[in-house]
Amino acid sequence: MHPFLARGRLGPYFAAWLPIGALLAALVRLAGAASWLEAAVLVAPLAVVYAFICLASWYPCRSLPMTAAQLPRTVFVHAGAGVVSTLVWLFVAATWSAALEAFPAFAGLDQRFPRIAAMLAAAGLILYALAATLHCAVRAAGLAAEADARALEQMLAAREAELSALKAQVSPHFLFNALNSIAGLAASEPETVRRTTVALADFLRASLRAARCRTITLAEELALVEAYLDIEKIRFGARLTVARRVADAVLAVPVPPLILQPLVENAVVRGIAHLVEGGAVTIEAHADDAGLRVSVTNPYDPAAAGRGGEGLGMANVRARLAAAYGPAGELVAHAAGGTFRAELRLPPADLQASAP
């Protein structure tokens, strides 16, 4: 949509042309090319006509990208458009002049017209340039406002992902089952109860602290995961085993808090919990040129339809990765042959940031 054709904009635009028309008429008169009457009647309507013609300079402004690299092309296109606009205007001017010739008051105007036309040609090019500059400025302002709005939207989306992640961080079912285990073992295994309450406190404290940080180290995230698994091991007993293969070099890498724990919880709740014999959750982490890789692998029961696979926690992790890293951070999940594997891929920039 043309910015000046919108409601309430066209009036000020034409108002701005009134002094231009007056100035043009004065110039024509002062150059001695015409009488005051001739200058006023010939030039003033032409100014209005040219105001219309110059509105068209918006369209090259809109279609050409506003980058420095495109500047020569933009200038070239506008120069061409300026020449065409001026020629169209001169044609209108010649027609109008010929029409006025018919009135006695304007007799002899055709002899003076070539000089007037020369002035009009120069004015036409200059005015086109001014109009094009104005239109491009309006366009640039619009683009800037759009970019601001987009940035704001992105920020809001990231914030929302963050918030929903924090809300979902501790599953109530996990908490209730843990409390039930504690109640169950209170009489027969007080020492286990003590260990479990400590692990639960560790996990809750780490979760609360993590909620306040933008990043924590992978070592801290692993400790949180460890506390989570300690509690689940008490529930599941021998059915849940854990293997950990983490390169020392990646322990200090910063990661968004609670980015790994949902993957481990997914492995337990949707994988191990549905297997009569249970199985092992394997956590692996290493870094290469492509960045940090952290994976969680678990067996699942393919016959348990609607189980295995991805839960809500995984979707949350994806949204948070996108908010934190854009396309550079990914969660790749793959299920085949009764094994589910989820891998976090974080960009290498963060690896360098962590170097001492």
Add this chain to the structure above:
Amino acid sequence: MSAGARPLSVLIVDDEAPARTLLREYLSGLPGVTVAGECANGFEAVGAVEAAAPDLLLLDVQMPGLDGFEVLELLERNVAVIFTTAHDEFAVRAFEVHAVDYLLKPFSRERLAAAVERARSHAATRHGALLAEARARRGPLAARILVRSGPAVVVVPAERLDYAEARDDYLLLHADGKVHRKQQTMAELEASLDPARFVRIHRSFLLNLDRLARIELYAKDSRLAILADGTRLPLSRAGYARLRGLNR
């Protein structure tokens, strides 16, 4: 409950050892209750109900193999049920299958005692409603079909079922080159499966559409459904109309 009455026999079904320990401990303090056994998953529970014939099941919902509702579906004997779970979202379904009570973990000794007392009074007056209800109301569409074969349970994921064939008073389920026999009516099976995938192509045949390769006209107004593996099934006029209706 008067002294000298037959004790209530209770079977504990939970996949978590601490939860079973808690239930056993709570039950040991209740008069007139004996523990018939403990099961760590749904398969064990189905076998134990037949073997031990308990009066009451304390049944977890989410378990490996079979969940609590699937266990009920497979039972051939009436038994009172109290669900025990950390999830409150199954409560409606639980009462639809006439569970005596629904206990949210963790719960107190008193709460369990009250539930057991309710079960005791229920047990005296129960009719055979539970089982039929569990069979009829499977809640959401079934993603798996459960078949009992002796003491064992076979789980057939719905998408592995090629077709079902009705015989006198049972069904033959064809899946993965095997044939399973299930005591169920075709109407019940059809109602429990996704109607966009399983179509009654004949009075006696329910077909998984993914297996259909083509339809052959072999006499005037008489058609055959040819499956991807070459099996030929009769296609009734009504069945053909249903297939065409789905395609539209």
